[in-house]
Amino acid sequence: MKIGILTSGGDAPGMNAAIRAIVRSSNQLEWDTYGIFYGFHGLCEKDITGSLNNFKELHPRDVSQVLGRGGTFLKSARYPKFQCEDTRKTALQNLHALEIKCLVIIGGDGSFRGAQALYQTNLDYEILNDFRIVCVPATIDNDIPCTKYSIGADTALNTAMECIDKIRDTACSHKRVFLVQVMGRDCDYLPYMNGITSGAHIVLGSHDTADIRTISQSIIEGLSVGKDFVVIIIAEGLQKIKSGNSGEILNIRDEKYSQFTASEMVRRELISTLSEEFKDRIRPIVLGHIQRGGNPSVFDRVLATRFGVAAIKTLDLWDDQINKQPVMLALQNDGETNDKIVSLLLQQVLDKPTLTANRKYQFLNQLVIRGVQYTHAKWPEEL
Ligand code: ADP
DSSP: OEEEEEEOSSOOTTHHHHHHHHHHHHHHTTOEEEEETTHHHHHHOOOTTSOOTTEEEEOGGGGTTOTTOOSOTTOOOOOGGGGSHHHHHHHHHHHHHTTOOEEEEEEOHHHHHHHHHHHTOOOSSOTTTTOEEEEEEBOTTOOOTTOSOOBTHHHHHHHHHHHHHHHHHHHHHHTOEEEEEEOOTTOOHHHHHHHHHHTOSEEEOTTSEEEHHHHHHHHHHHHHTTOSOEEEEEETTOOEEEOTTTOOEEETTSGGGTTSOHHHHHHHHHHTTSOHHHHTTEEEEEOGGGGTOSOOOHHHHHHHHHHHHHHHHHHHTOOTTTOOSOEEEEEEEOSSSOEEEEEEEHHHHHTSOOOOOOHHHHHHIIIIITOOOOOGGGOOSOO
16 A cells, blocks of 8 residues: 655644654555655645656655654645645645555644545546545644644643743843743643743733733732742734723734734833833743744654554554545543543544633633632632
8 A cells, every 4th residue: 555644734843753653654564655745735746847756755764863853854835725626636636646545644724624625626537536534633733623632732832931941030130021922823722831831920812802001010010029020921813902001902913013923012012001110121022933843842752653653553444435534633531541542533623613722721820820819619620
């Protein structure tokens, strides 16, 4: 059997470890494995010689020394043309030309929409009757429904934690207020988890309204009662700021603010309300792509290896009579203390809303970091 692997969308640390596990376990079954470079772009586009040079056969030795490397050696790409049916027909024809019947797609929810669209693409002739697609969740945002973790989220969290620890050292030395913007799209997993792991004073999630008056008050009170520093974590997806002066709600996704980052917008609003003594202390910082890079953590290496082996197991045990649709692998609780990898119909996952921050993480932030008083009645169901 011949299988193809591609990585698509945002890269995530641990993708290489997953590719390695797929190549090595596929080899155990004596299958041929093709790496498809540049995601869906590489699947569709031939080079100027008309050759499918983005398809390269991978042998077990080709994946030595990739386990601990961040990014993806198969490269990734954003390829909007994949939304067009004719482009996807080309993809299927290219796969057919190489007799590849199985595709493992490692990526985030956008890539999985592409996978589902590929499956639904109509060809005039039935070249891919028993075509199989397995999706492996990999995104630092950890926003894919039905799986507890996606490859890369743990590493990104650890990277941001290390950065914020360093920021705190310098913040402490000068009694500064750092506004740290972290990634995570519209899901607040990274901001809230980083709030807990870094002891941030305030976390502004993407669905929160940054109330400048309350934040200013909190900064003044914090520094006045002897705090040496203040770290405020801001989700890159923050949309709304309540102005400290006018009380007006600003939509910072509006075109007129497009040249400003979320942390810069919060800084601009804060300094318009704070006195000289405090406004000089405010420093915005965007962690940006640093969170995507770096060697994958222990957790991500193990998870990626589990997902990779599970992808081959799923393809091997696939029953064409029962299943024709693409599946996604997910890490779920097994009802006891362990977790297990399950295979779910991709469409069912895509039908669910993208994840937003779990209330328990917001609770931990508020209770532990800011010391907000809680009554028993307000305990969340699970901690
Ligand atoms: P991620 O997988 O990290 O969420 P993107 O959202 O950028 O990344 O999606 C990656 C790629 O998946 C896109 O560049 C495009 O090629 C493909 N894709 C996304 N959504 C669709 C869709 N609705 N139909 C077809 N292809 C899609």
